[in-house]
Amino acid sequence: MRGTGVIRDMPEVTESEALTTLHRVFGYEAFRGEQEAIVDHVVAGGDAVVLMPTGGGKSLCYQIPSLVRPGTGIVVSPLIALMQDQVDALRALGVRAGFMNSTQDFDERRTVEAAFLAGELDLLYLAPERLRLDSTLDLLSRGKIALFAIDEAHCVSQWGHDFRPDYLTLSVLGERWPDVPRLALTATATHATHEEITHRLNMPAARHFVASFDRPNIQYRIVPKDDAKKQLLSFLRQEHEGDAGIVYCLSRKSVERTAEFLTRNGIEAVPYHAGLDAGMRARHQSRFLREEGLVVVATIAFGMGIDKPDVRFVAHVDLPKSIEGYYQETGRAGRDGLPSNAWMAYGLGDVVQQRKMIQSGDGDETFRRRASAHLDAMLALCETARCRRGQLLAYFGQAPDPAGCGNCDTCLTPPETWDGTVAAQKVLSTVVRLQRERGQKFGAAQIVDILLGRRTGKVIQFDHDQLSVFGIGEELAESEWRGVVRQLLAQGLLAVEGEFGTLALTEASGAVLRREREVPLRKEPKRPSTAGAASTASGRGKRRSKSAAAELPEELLPAFEALRAWRAEQAREQGVPPYVIFHDATLRDIVTTAPASVAELGTVGGVGEKKLARYGEGVLAVLSSLDGSGAAGSAPERDGHPVSGGAPDGDWPDTEPEPDDWI
Ligand code: ADP
Numbered sequence: 001m002r003g004t005g006v007i008r009d010m011p012e013v014t015e016s017e018a019l020t021t022l023h024r025v026f027g028y029e030a031f032r033g034e035q036e037a038i039v040d041h042v043v044a045g046g047d048a049v050v051l052m053p054t055g056g057g058k059s060l061c062y063q064i065p066s067l068v069r070p071g072t073g074i075v076v077s078p079l080i081a082l083m084q085d086q087v088d089a090l091r092a093l094g095v096r097a098g099f100m101n102s103t104q105d106f107d108e109r110r111t112v113e114a115a116f117l118a119g120e121l122d123l124l125y126l127a128p129e130r131l132r133l134d135s136t137l138d139l140l141s142r143g144k145i146a147l148f149a150i151d152e153a154h155c156v157s158q159w160g161h162d163f164r165p166d167y168l169t170l171s172v173l174g175e176r177w178p179d180v181p182r183l184a185l186t187a188t189a190t191h192a193t194h195e196e197i198t199h200r201l202n203m204p205a206a207r208h209f210v211a212s213f214d215r216p217n218i219q220y221r222i223v224p225k226d227d228a229k230k231q232l233l234s235f236l237r238q239e240h241e242g243d244a245g246i247v248y249c250l251s252r253k254s255v256e257r258t259a260e261f262l263t264r265n266g267i268e269a270v271p272y273h274a275g276l277d278a279g280m281r282a283r284h285q286s287r288f289l290r291e292e293g294l295v296v297v298a299t300i301a302f303g304m305g306i307d308k309p310d311v312r313f314v315a316h317v318d319l320p321k322s323i324e325g326y327y328q329e330t331g332r333a334g335r336d337g338l339p340s341n342a343w344m345a346y347g348l349g350d351v352v353q354q355r356k357m358i359q360s361g362d363g364d365e366t367f368r369r370r371a372s373a374h375l376d377a378m379l380a381l382c383e384t385a386r387c388r389r390g391q392l393l394a395y396f397g398q399a400p401d402p403a404g405c406g407n408c409d410t411c412l413t414p415p416e417t418w419d420g421t422v423a424a425q426k427v428l429s430t431v432v433r434l435q436r437e438r439g440q441k442f443g444a445a446q447i448v449d450i451l452l453g454r455r456t457g458k459v460i461q462f463d464h465d466q467l468s469v470f471g472i473g474e475e476l477a478e479s480e481w482r483g484v485v486r487q488l489l490a491q492g493l494l495a496v497e498g499e500f501g502t503l504a505l506t507e508a509s510g511a512v513l514r515r516e517r518e519v520p521l522r523k524e525p526k527r528p529s530t531a532g533a534a535s536t537a538s539g540r541g542k543r544r545s546k547s548a549a550a551e552l553p554e555e556l557l558p559a560f561e562a563l564r565a566w567r568a569e570q571a572r573e574q575g576v577p578p579y580v581i582f583h584d585a586t587l588r589d590i591v592t593t594a595p596a597s598v599a600e601l602g603t604v605g606g607v608g609e610k611k612l613a614r615y616g617e618g619v620l621a622v623l624s625s626l627d628g629s630g631a632a633g634s635a636p637e638r639d640g641h642p643v644s645g646g647a648p649d650g651d652w653p654d655t656e657p658e659p660d661d662w663i
């Protein structure tokens with residue numbers, strides 16, 4: 001997979017210049033993983049295709065070569081809404097950065113152009129559509145370019161979930177500037193996408209760097225859906241009080257309802273989806289970046305390029321459509337390396353709905369087949385009794401630890417399995433009898449009512465109490481039967497048909513009915529462990545992030561909170577997100593090191609030259625004001641909202657999702 005890597009225009013820079021820049025500008029001790037090899041390769045003029053998970057540290061791979069090589073690093077990035085923040089964060093480090101996009105007026109753009117031409121920019125961020133303009137290409141050819149970095153490079157993939165036609169024109173860069181090194185970077189790692197990036201960006205000679213896709217600080221958990229909103233509320237209350245996080249929903253309506261439900265229950269949450277006007281989206285995104293503990297409830301429209309380091313959880317209340325999407329979304333948690341959660345509630349309704357959507361969608365046969373394959377892989381992850389992380393890594397072609405990861409739900413609490421062969425036969429026979437004896441097809445709810453022997457209106461209307469299978473399943477509870485149906489669907493032993501989501505047999509069902517095949521199933525918990533939100537309503541009040549402070553000894557908490565309060569003040573004054581001042585991880589390191597001088601503070605990870613000069617005295621003043629007194633920084637109080645039980649709406653998604661292109 002590794003190309004030879006064409007080396008051009010080898011300047012006399014040494015490895016240590018890159019390392020010095022890492023220390024001096026970014027305040028980091030050492031490169032991580034493949035970073036050093038990538039930086040060296042690009043500094044020396046080589047092209048690179050970089051596959052690294054979200055939070056893996058892709059930015060440094062082009063930022064450092066841009067600082068070390070002569071000229072300006074041109075960064076192509078699809079999200080103009082985030083460029084200002086990216087540039088602010090770099091300027092806070094003393095890096096000369098600028099951006100050009102449609103949000104600027106003429107004068108602002110002229111200033112940036114002039115700075116670029118005068119060689120006064122280290123980095124220049126551009127949206128891909130800019131590179132279609134002759135004026136932009138002319139401008140670039142009049143200045144000195146250090147490198148081209150093509151971020152979110154999977155946007156070039158027509159089969160991917162984030163296709164952007166403008167990315168296809170980026171192949172022109174190599175033709176027009178054959179001597180300038182190019183880096184394509186992405187967190188989407190399947191083999192097909194990887195190939196497509198290399199091919200479409202026309203980078204046959206690039207060297208390929210594939211980092212480990214593991215994100216060990218993220219804990220993966222998938223729970224059976226019972227009442228998704230309540231389960232979510234109890235997860236947030238028990239584990240993420242005061243934390244920033246993202247909740248993903250499939251439809252716009254469920255985004256709005258969920259945000260409203262959380263707010264009503266005392267958790268500050270804002271909605272985000274493509275149906276909201278641009279101003280509101282921008283406001284909500286900006287609040288998420290700037291405030292410390294805000295929850296964003298969103299469709300997949302939200303998140304790409306959001307490099308907020310302290311997102312402590314990503315929750316899915318609906319099943320994502322593919323593992324690629326799921327992994328990218330969950331990867332937005334814990335970029336700072338601190339413990340974080342990827343939590344999902346998933347139920348029978350999700351499977352039925354997604355199968356239905358694939359069948360009734362307008363895609364052609366190839367599209368349907370692809371969508372089904374994506375869904376099958378996602379379902380296999382949800383139903384596995386083995387390590388979730390192992391399954392994810394294997395999906396991306398990486399060898400998992402055979403002993404398990406120790407940090408996912410199946411490793412922490414291995415699920416019990418049971419022999420579901422008889423139960424499966426009961427479900428399948430009911431479907432068969434309805435069809436053979438009555439010529440009818442029904443959805444899961446009716447099948448379960450028949451098995452449980454319930455004389456509901458619909459059962460009586462269709463005389464289903466006369467079927468020989470009526471009441472043969474009283475040994476299991478309703479939630480367990482739904483679990484059986486869900487797992488049969490996931491295993492391909494049942495199929496969903498038509499707009500009503502009726503159940504039908506598959507080719508594989510026969511073997512089960514003939515007793516030629518066993519059906520092992522995961523045991524359904526009667527009461528999902530995180531349900532019962534009302535019982536955990538106590539203990540709210542102080543709005544302190546539990547997990548940001550996690551693992552700090554009790555006596556260091558006052559100092560940590562005081563530094564956070566100081567940071568919030570600085571951020572407010574400058575109008576930037578708090579993490580632009582210092583990351584949580586840096587604050588934690590400061591309180592554990594307890595530096596007594598500016599020089600000592602400079603040794604803490606994340607404290608570079610510029611920040612040391614700017615904030616050094618301030619940080620030491622905060623620390624010394626606490627000495628001995630143990631006084632905690634005052635964290636703002638959160639209003640106590642009454643707990644009101646939202647109407648439970650079961651696990652059936654309440655609305656059809658609408659197409660929601662990300663913005
Ligand atoms: P990506 O773009 O791959 O999602 P980022 O470039 O945003 O990831 O980096 C993720 C986080 O890791 C950032 O907070 C960054 O500051 C931090 N980071 C990256 N490289 C290093 C390093 N060598 N040492 C310490 N922290 C690092």
Ligand code: ZN
Pocket residue numbers: 386387388389390404405406407408409410411412
């Ligand atoms: Zn595991």
